[in-house]
Amino acid sequence: MLKGRVFNFSAGPSMLPEPVLLKAQEELLVYPGAGASIMEISHRSKVFDEILENAKNSIKKLLNMPDSYKVIFTPGGATMQFSMLAMNFLNGGSADYINTGSWASKAMGEAKKHGNVREAWSGKAENYVRIPKSSELNISADSKYVHFTSNETIQGIEYFSEPEVGDKPLFCDASSDFLSRPIDITKYALIYAGAQKNVGPSGIAVVVIREDLLPLVPEKLPSLLDYRLMVENNSLYNTPSTWSIYIIGLVVKWLLESIGGLEKMEEINKKKADTLYKVIDNSNGFYRGHAQKESRSRMNITFRLPDENLEKEFISKATEADLHGLKGHRSVGGCRASIYNAMPYEGCAALAQFMEDFAQSHG
Numbered sequence: 001m002l003k004g005r006v007f008n009f010s011a012g013p014s015m016l017p018e019p020v021l022l023k024a025q026e027e028l029l030v031y032p033g034a035g036a037s038i039m040e041i042s043h044r045s046k047v048f049d050e051i052l053e054n055a056k057n058s059i060k061k062l063l064n065m066p067d068s069y070k071v072i073f074t075p076g077g078a079t080m081q082f083s084m085l086a087m088n089f090l091n092g093g094s095a096d097y098i099n100t101g102s103w104a105s106k107a108m109g110e111a112k113k114h115g116n117v118r119e120a121w122s123g124k125a126e127n128y129v130r131i132p133k134s135s136e137l138n139i140s141a142d143s144k145y146v147h148f149t150s151n152e153t154i155q156g157i158e159y160f161s162e163p164e165v166g167d168k169p170l171f172c173d174a175s176s177d178f179l180s181r182p183i184d185i186t187k188y189a190l191i192y193a194g195a196q197k198n199v200g201p202s203g204i205a206v207v208v209i210r211e212d213l214l215p216l217v218p219e220k221l222p223s224l225l226d227y228r229l230m231v232e233n234n235s236l237y238n239t240p241s242t243w244s245i246y247i248i249g250l251v252v253k254w255l256l257e258s259i260g261g262l263e264k265m266e267e268i269n270k271k272k273a274d275t276l277y278k279v280i281d282n283s284n285g286f287y288r289g290h291a292q293k294e295s296r297s298r299m300n301i302t303f304r305l306p307d308e309n310l311e312k313e314f315i316s317k318a319t320e321a322d323l324h325g326l327k328g329h330r331s332v333g334g335c336r337a338s339i340y341n342a343m344p345y346e347g348c349a350a351l352a353q354f355m356e357d358f359a360q361s362h363g
């Protein structure tokens with residue numbers, strides 16, 4: 001770790017890989033060949049065109065994407081996608097949503113403004129502790145798509161294989177586990193992620209869309225909310241967040257070249273999560289994980305301590321030990337360690353040690 005930096009377990013914006021920050025620092029004043037900073041050059045310049053193409057190509061490579069899929073960068077983060085996908089593909093019809101937690105619920109809430117949203121399954125009564133089996137889903141015949149949230153950032157539950165939805169187009173909010181492990185992209189019609197957890201700065205989303213969906217986009221949508229227009233204009237219909245796309249480009253290059261791709265990333269992420277879950281499991285009930293074991297997220301480790309005062313003390317002592325951002329989401333309380341791609345194993349090892357020591361002195 002660079003001097004003065006801490007292990008930041010915040011849910012997002014969250015840590016970026018240090019080599020990415022250093023590279024951005026090195027190129028901040030003068031981007032090679034541009035004679036200026038990225039933020040000062042035209043989004044239609046040759047230099048920026050290369051940055052955009054490289055970012056897209058790295059994502060294509062990481063996901064092993066056939067040419068029938070397009071990568072775009074959209075403003076407004078993942079929340080904007082909740083609306084955008086419904087305006088484009090629900091548009092007065094019906095769709096099925098798998099309600100696994102806070103973010104799936106938010107996605108449904110926005111979509112309801114644009115059509116008939118049905119819950120194919122809801123984990124609400126169980127307090128969102130698990131991912132459903134495909135056999136539990138009620139998918140309707142007239143559904144235009146099925147939407148799921150591959151990782152519930154607040155509850156800390158994650159899918160490790162896609163829901164089986166027959167021939168329905170599968171839409172996915174992968175905001176908090178995008179590019180954290182390999183997936184079979186051909187199972188998806190649309191997958192999107194707010195960038196600020198695994199791939200870059202906030203305020204922008206990465207969207208991968210299968211091109212056969214594009215003819216379904218209705219006419220007369222606001223231009224920036226029209227997938228067809230965004231694809232046709234290569235994310236350059238207006239002036240995009242060039243800085244964010246530049247950073248995303250550096251992160252995906254780091255994933256490809258320094259980490260060695262998504263299989264390697266998954267191995268590291270598994271080891272990181274196992275290290276923390278082991279402490280929870282071996283704590284004789286001092287730490288209580290929120291999620292059922294088979295649904296436990298590798299990205300957001302959610303847990304409680306015996307009471308709220310201890311939780312406060314835990315979070316405050318951890319902060320003193322340079323382990324930041326461990327407070328659970330305000331809607332559910334407790335503690336949460338978000339350990340996205342850029343969190344090094346050393347950060348998880350340091351937190352695991354801290355947790356063991358804390359349990360010993362307070363248990």
Ligand code: PMP
Pocket residue numbers: 012076077078079080103149151152153154173174175176194195203204
């Ligand atoms: N979906 C999920 C799974 C998230 O974790 C978040 C952000 N925490 C969002 C959607 C919303 O993202 P944004 O703030 O980029 O709109």
